[in-house]
Amino acid sequence: MVDSAQLERLLARTALRDREAFRHLYEACAPQLLGVALRLLRRRDLAEDVLQDAFTSVWHRADSYRPGASQPMTWLTSVVRNRALDVLRAESLRRAESLDAGDEEDDAPGSGALRDDRPNPLGLLEQAADALHLRRCLDDIDGPQRQCLALAYYHGLSHSELAEHLGSPIGSVKVWLRRGIDRMRRCMEHLA
Structure with a gap:
């Protein structure tokens, strides 16, 4: 694991569009950040997509990282977490819309009621x-x-x-x- 000072340097160099620094940042943090996404999403395919989106965001927004405000890993984790929560919200909306659309078709022969998994x-x-x-x-x-x-x-x-x-x-x-x-x-x- 790379220490915080090294991650800060990699983020600073990434903000300057240093591709090599970005590659090192990805290699150092991706496994742990994938674990964060997996815990939230419980699906590897979605977690991998979130990780890729998060690192794309990091590439474009690395200059917004402020060392005094948080540790680099905390900042990176929040980027992944926010992306994962966006996916969960979108999935929830999609499910709700499909349930609403399904209500109109409930009278059709052979249609079963969909179960609502929301608490x-x-x-x-x-x-x-x-x-x-x-x-x-x-x-x-x-x-x-x-x-x-x-x-x-x-x-x-x-x-x-x-x-x-x-x-x-x-x-x-x-x-x-x-x-x-x-x-x-x-x-x-x-x-x-």
Whole structure:
């Protein structure tokens, strides 16, 4: 994994249309960013398309990255995440439109009702409550356990990537993750 300073340099050179720097940026970050897209979209073909769109955007907007505002990987992750959310919204709209169009054809022989996979209001309320519980539990965890959980969950870092990113032994990272997960589980059980 490339460190933040190297990523900042690659982004700065990409902003100057340096193709070699852009290639290195892609090689360094694409696997991790593909993981982010896959977690959101749950389809490899869509995730690969989002990754390509995101890097096209990075090529055109690398000059908008501000080192003081965020870490380079955080900025890149947000570009991918926003593209993935756009795809999810478009897919949701497409499904809604096809359901509306299907309503007009429900009287046709052999047409079956389409199932609506969107959560009902109660489901949305439960999801919001779960998110609030998770946030409370995460707020109770501090130090390396919280950092490991956040990097593993939000950025998809593996044990070895976490160890490299944090500059810590892999054994320590595994312990921090395990303890952090245990604390989250106990907290969630207590709140449930």
